[in-house]
Amino acid sequence: MSGMEQRSTLSESPIPVISPPIELTAKEFAFVATLAREEFGLELGTGKEQLVNSRLGNLMRQRGFKSFGDYYRHLQSDRTGDALVELIDVLTTNHTSFFREQAHFDFLTQRIFPEQILAEQKGHAPLRIWSAASSTGEEPYTIALTAREYLGPQSPSLPSILATDISTRVLETARKGMYKADRFQGGIPPWLKKHLLRGEGRWDGWYRMRPEILGMVDFRRLNLIEPLPDVGRFTVIFCRNVMIYFSRATQEHVVNNLAACLEPGGYLFVGHSESLTGIEHPLQQVQPAIYRKRGAKK
Ligand SMILES: C[S@@+](CC[C@H](N)C(=O)[O-])C[C@H]1O[C@@H](n2cnc3c(N)ncnc32)[C@H](O)[C@@H]1O
Structure with missing residues (x-):
């Protein structure tokens, strides 16, 4: 093929359309920030403009909205709640990983599981654990994997x-x-491999939780700032790396709601960069990022 022919082929190929980035006005940003605070408890303070422009810009492009005005009308007229769900999906940060903040999983095996085994011998209720901002599942599956490995597959304390x-x-x-295998930072040790199914063919490089691990976790949608549905009582609640996005007042509201869902003697785990200092709550700190409700297990 001659150089001439190449040029003519190129000139006929479609020119990719690159849409200019969307830039919200101060008023539009304030509207999104107010909505995020009132509906989801998220604080989008100054400094978050670029993140909101980029994520909302992508959403608006994907959904074919030409201007923020069009998107705003869509948000206001939607009665299904889907538009708000779509908005929270783009505004939240979902970073997580397996065995994140290992100290909490050590506390499960060193303190909570042994306590539970003793409690069950005295006829206490089975162990219930809540991962209250579970993101893509690495946190609750780490709890399930740790429990199954530590307690054994037949244990009544699972x-x-x-x-x-x-x-x-x-x-x-x-x-x-x-x-994907790279989600397991530091590789997959032999003990963990036995709880996973390895992908083949087009799933090469992927791992799936075995059915018995999948079956230990019940996933549901729940907004922590809304009045909680009846979820029952828990021995342990993980609420990690979500309260950093909330105002102090919202944190206090959420922590007190969660404390009400703990059984006496139950534990609340928060992220290691989160602190309950300055918040009124009924829990006692037992070690960094671990709080306990007063009273003895019933
Ligand atoms: C950074 S991830 C933390 C995941 C996990 N807990 C960890 O520590 O690895 C924060 C999660 O909180 C969720 N989230 C944000 N606002 C929430 C709210 N009001 N109610 C429930 N979940 C919320 C987000 O969707 C996101 O998946």
């Missing part, structure tokens, strides 16, 4: 795990329980 998140997108991923 916990049932409730995993909730506000984002439908992350819950969809979580329910599948399928992860």
Whole structure:
């Protein structure tokens, strides 16, 4: 093929359309920030403009909205709640990983599981654990993997795990329980491999939780700032790396709601960069990022 022919072929190929980035006005940003605070508890303070422009810009392009005005009308007229779900899906940060903040999983094996075994011998209720901002599932599956490995597959003390998140997108991923090998930072040790199914063919490089691990976790959508549905009582609640996005007042509201769902003597785990200092709550700190409700297990 001559150089001339090449040029003519190129000139006929479609020119990719690159849409200019969307830039919200100060008023539009304030509207999104107010909505995020009131509906989801998220604080989008100054400094978050670029993140909101980029994520909302992508959403608006994908959904074919020409201007923020069009998108705003869509948000206002939607009665299904889907538009708000779509908005929270793009505004939240879902970063998570297996065995994140290992100290909490050590606390499960060193303190909570042994306590539970003793409690069950005295006829106490089975162990229930709640992962209250579970993102794509790595946190609740780490709880299930740790429990099954530590307690053994037949143990009556194996916990049932409730995993909730506000984002439908992350819950969809979580329910599948399928992860690329690189999601397991530091590799997959032999003990962990026996709880996973290895993908083949086009799933080469992927791992899936075995059915018995999948079956330990019940995923549901739940907004932590809304009045909680009746989820029952828990021995342990993980609420990690979500409260950093909330105002102090919202944090206090959420922590008190969660404390009410703990059984006496139950534990609340928060992220290691989160602190309950300055918040009124009924829990006692037992070690960094671990709080306990007063009273003895019933
Ligand atoms: C950074 S991830 C933390 C995941 C996991 N807990 C961890 O520590 O690895 C924060 C999660 O909180 C969820 N989230 C944000 N606002 C929420 C709300 N109001 N109610 C419930 N979940 C919320 C987000 O969708 C996101 O998946």
